[in-house]
Amino acid sequence: MTASIIGWAHSPFGKLQDQTVEDLIVGVAREAIAHAGIAPGDVDAIFLGHFNAGFSAQDFTAALTLEADDGLRFKPATRVENACATGSAAVHQAVTAITAQKAKVVLVVGVEQMTLCSGSEIARNLLKASYLPETAGIPAGFAGVFGQIADAYFSKYGDQSDALAMIAAKNHANGVGNPYAQLRKDFGFDFCRNESAQNPIVAGPLKRTDCSPVSDGAAALIIASDEVAANAPRAVRFRATAHVQDYLPLAKRDVLAFEGCTRAWTEAFDRSGVRLSDLSFVETHDCFTMAELLEYEAMGLTAPGRGAEAVMEGWTRKDGRLPVNPSGGLKAKGHPIGATGVSMHALSAMQLCGEAGDMQVPGATLAGIYNMGGVAVANYVSILERSR
């Protein structure tokens, strides 16, 4: 038994302050059900990815999915959380439910509303995804953690400011083609490379353009069994999934080696029989440009310390040998925490069905997705292929 994505929905990402978490959930849930051509009553289980951690006063949000339709009443609905990989945690729960034959149709929703909080609340809430005895009081929230990682990387391998700016410029250029993206502006390399009043330092060597923005948004998927997928309007199959969890305290590991990321990719490649070079594109977790650089190394695109090559040589551009983040990534698209992993799967499914519009990677057949919680603590890889 395999699992397939047979429908999806994606809200715009950005400041959606006239909507509630409930509005966001209900909107994408209804749209995904309609897109998959199923009836709400066909849904066997629901997984909601919602990090929250103080962003929204309303907690215990799994049951809000039932507000999308009375046909969902009494369905088992569970909220799933794994920091910034919360969305993929929900997706992988759905895949497990299908492959374990506990469900034939699963509704997955990812949601977050962040922008109603003040800057200090946002920083405090996000830092809850780090090991607090290590990071309490660190300036600039999670950007402060990645600022320290960037400092350590620069000390070991030399200044990488050009490569980080190139990653930011690439993802912003790609984001122009993404109708759901928060920042649809081609900032260009020079703007991203140079500190300015419009692009100030945030933490360590990281400037504003090295960070994903603070976002509201939601995305949803319908994931189904082979039997249901056979009659669906479209079907994108999970060729493999892998989830690897690493230690939360950074002191217990080498922060410049995303070992959990490497293991997750390796497991997914082994299970799927696919190699990195077979992938048509990768959507990877660029919460900070420094993360994308380290992920090039962790996924095996370059040797440790040489991630810069992948972007400086143009390999990861949309027209390169392995396009990375053709959607614009978290950098341009935005990063509403619980929605991000679901969004990555929805956008990859669009690509594989040839329905990605201006984001389209021509002839895409195989997608790789890496969604990360914390600093490579929760590591989720999915390999997707179009089955029909």
Ligand code: COA
């Ligand atoms: N990249 C590029 N431009 C950004 C941006 C980003 N990350 N964040 C905001 N902007 C733009 C805004 O669109 C706005 O542009 P405008 O003046 O043309 O409208 C301008 O910068 C100022 O926006 P503002 O919201 O005041 O910026 P800020 O300085 O308060 O916030 C960051 C910028 C980088 C500090 C904030 O986005 C942040 O904290 N990001 C990291 C979030 C995070 O840690 N997520 C979890 C990852 S694990």
